[in-house]
Amino acid sequence: MARQAGGACLLRIEDLDATRVRPEFYQGIQEDLAWLGLTWPEPVLVQSEHSARYEAALNRLAGLGVTYPCGCTRADIRAAQSAAQEGDPALPVYPGTCRGRPMADRGPGDAVRLDLEKALALVADTPLDWREKGPKARGLHRLDPDALRAGAGDFVLARRDIGAAAYHLSVVVDDAAQGVTHVVRGEDLLDATPVHRLLQSLLNFSTPIWLHHRLIRDDQGRRLAKRDDARSLAELRAGGATPADIRRLVGLEHRL
Secondary structure (H helix, E strand, C coil): CCCCCCCCCCCEECCCCCCCCCHHHHHHHHHHHHHCCCCCCCCCEEHHHCHHHHHHHHHHHHHCCCEEEECCCHHHHHHHHHCCCCCCCCCCCCCCCCCCCCHHHCCCCCEEEECHHHHHHHCCCCCCEEEECCCCCCEEEECCHHHHHHHCCCCEEECCCCCCECHHHHHHHHHHHCCCCEEEEEHHHHHHHHHHHHHHHHCCCCCCEEEEECCCECCCCCECCHHHCCCCHHHHHHCCCCHHHHHHHCCCCCCC
16 A cells, blocks of 8 residues: 555554563564565664653643643542542543642652643644545544543553553654654554544644554454464464465455
């Protein structure tokens, strides 16, 4: 797809969660992709080598007054959400327990969250649009503040358990740093697009075009994932599969 558009396919190693990263995984990813016939420009962006870039973006958001530290655990959040609440039952994903804490109060065990209401107030006079080319949501879209409140709430920018930038912040920063014009990813991330569009506006980044493709599933309709013991490309290759076989399995034989 990138070649047909006159562009390049970028390889990015998203390794900020050190508890799950192994050097052999990095090597395996490159071997699998090369075997499929994919190429990419060097050097490859490795997220763990750019922590200063994410911290700078976090500081820019803090300077806008739209971040706060959060010491809540998942158990704390579940307990707060299960408690009786007054008013609108459509509560944000995060109940806002730590909202209002100053960033100067941030400790080593704190996550950092975006204060969604303050962020939305900053962009209230600017329509946040983006273009989607995927099969499920093709066309021009505009950020819906109410949908974002219900779906994302005060989402995490830096995680408390690993002390590094969380997914939403890191990919937005990397896309801007690499000059990404088209983001192609699985449809399971479709709902993350408004979050990323908001961050791009707050950080004065350009907006790419998105395409969210269907997920690869097994015969029972389950998404193929290592957590479910799905066979890896290396295992399929060792079993005699060819790149053409893989393209047929995922429905790409007519695209390459």
